[in-house]
Amino acid sequence: MNSVADLNFIKALKGKYCNSLNTYSRFVTREVNIGDIAMGAHHPIRIQSMTTTDTMDTLATVEQTIRMVDAGCEYVRITAPSIKEAQNLAEIKKELRNRGYNVPLIADIHFTPNAAELAARIVEKVRVNPGNYIDKKKFQQIDYTDSEYLQEVERIRQRFSPLVKICKEYGTAMRIGTNHGSLSDRIMSRYGDTPMGMVESAMEFIRICSDLDYHNLVISMKASNPKVMVQAYRMLVEKMVAEGMNYPLHLGVTEAGDGEDGRIKSAVGIGTLLEDGLGDTIRVSLTEEPEFEAPVASALAKRYEMRAKKLEMVAEEAIYQPEIILPNNFDPYSYQRRKTHEVLNVGGHNVPRVIVDLSKENIKDPFALSSIGYNYSALLDKYNLTEQTADFVFLGDALPSFSFPGNLKQIYNYGTWLNLEDKQNAHPLFNAEEYLKAENKDNWLNFVETDIKIFLESSDEVYNGFVDTLSKDKTVVLILSTQNIHGMAEQRQFIFDLLTQQLDVPVIIKRSYNKINDDDFMLYASTDIGALLTDGLTDGLWLQADGIATQTINSVAFGILQATRTRISKTEYISCPSCGRTLFDLQETTQLIRSRTDHLKGIKIGIMGCIVNGPGEMADADYGYVGTGPGVITLYKEKEVVKRNVPAENAVDELIDLIKEHGDWVEPAV
Structure with missing residues (x-):
């Protein structure tokens, strides 16, 4: 990655735009007015969704819009695939206003410039997709000379400019919304099916708007693959900063699905970017009724409003803030898993591992393990493993009253592990100081947990000794926990430090949640762990949550791995x-x-x-x-x-x- 990209990525996350990788603040974008509700700048993260009714059914669309607004939508998008639907937007808007609903409406346009130009005179915002709006998409490979390519861009300028001028005249906002799956044949031929292609597809349209002195823009880079989505948004910000732009960002994962899978996938993509301070409006796309999308988006956005307030109350010295150095061997624009050495079945080329905490469970019989993917058959006296079977269970100081399946590895607190008669498949968990003083260790695998804040506040002897140990002892797997309000970024920076020091110790990320419901646990864990998996920075995860069922914790863990495509366990x-x-x-x-x-x-x-x-x-x-x-x-x-x-x-x-x-x-x- 070149030095300019390095510089601009850091700028996008700290300095002029954000404080640091370790404290939360948003990338400051320009204000865009959409009806009476502005976004960007210092406004709250806005919530929106899209109707599913036939646009020509005025009453059904109005009633669904009202349900969406009542559920928390601040903007409502309605498809207008042709002139007749665009015309009917006026009737929908009129009926909403008659009922006392002034929600800004957004017309969704894909293939028909004439419909967009009509809608721009009626609603508060239009969305155009650069891949469909003027360019064609027939999955054809076309070789363009530079001259021919520029001629195509000029053709787009001529066809797109009338819409820009109408929006400017009527005070209508516009979203330039690139979709990974609908890049034009022209873009695909030049850039391929890449985040760079997504960015350049949008930038061509953005530059036309800028040349016409029209800046009431919102930009999106959506994909069904959260990794691609995250890389594209980061690259977009880098590109905008380089060209002196800071338009607001609309975040969303396309075609995320439904239920737990849809929520986890959305949280991984949207949450990763929110953690970096990127994003001014959210749309969570679920294969459900649209009024069910807004509460999910609201829960994601609210977390960052709460975080910003909490950080104002925290003393600066209480947060780990080293000098921000992006490692030379880390590229925020492409996925590459951090290289670690293999310890038993952790790290190296192994899939990320899952640890589940059973230390507080009352384990009396083999059926208790069904919550972590081990289905016991009393008739056959054997276990059947599912695709979502935990790799390790943490038992702390508890001793089970039955024999575990042979491939289920157990983790015990060091003192309890020492006294086990049978240490086969059993491994110790140390804190850093315990590990340095311990005379008896496991020959194969030693888990060492350290909370970043506590670790950094330890004595120089402990700190230096532990760092030295990590470079020499190839039996250690580091369990990295955090107490930081902005914990993901703190854990990321710690792993950046390992990369900089060329320490290849495997790392498992541990996150604990208190006083949380099932829905928020799913969204928060997907964000915190998913962000690190998306960047290839961890070899496993360990989730804890008071009051959340073990089966839910295990399911969410595997759902996060599935969404980040780092471990596939289901369709x-x-x-x-x-x-x-x-x-x-x-x-x-x-x-x-x-x-x-x-x-x-x-x-x-x-x-x-x-x-x-x-x-x-x-x-x-x-x-x-x-x-x-x-x-x-x-x-x-x-x-x-x-x-x-x-x-x-x-x-x-x-x-x-x-x-x-x-x-x-x-x-x-x-």
């Missing part, structure tokens, strides 16, 4: 949140497909409501199910159409037949 569904373009019951169909395919570990299935987001957004999927007409489905294998015009009543069976034809089907376990 992944890339399903859109539905909108007025949707051609079938997306929620019902998604659940039907899930019920018949959720045993296919590692397979990615795209379920798309219409052709607009279909081929593009599910380009990362192995198989695709796309609505292409009333009651008609098109099936894809990756990006290729395999079967067209399949009747909807037969389409799920046809999808399964397609999976079987390509050898990816296995029969579900009985």
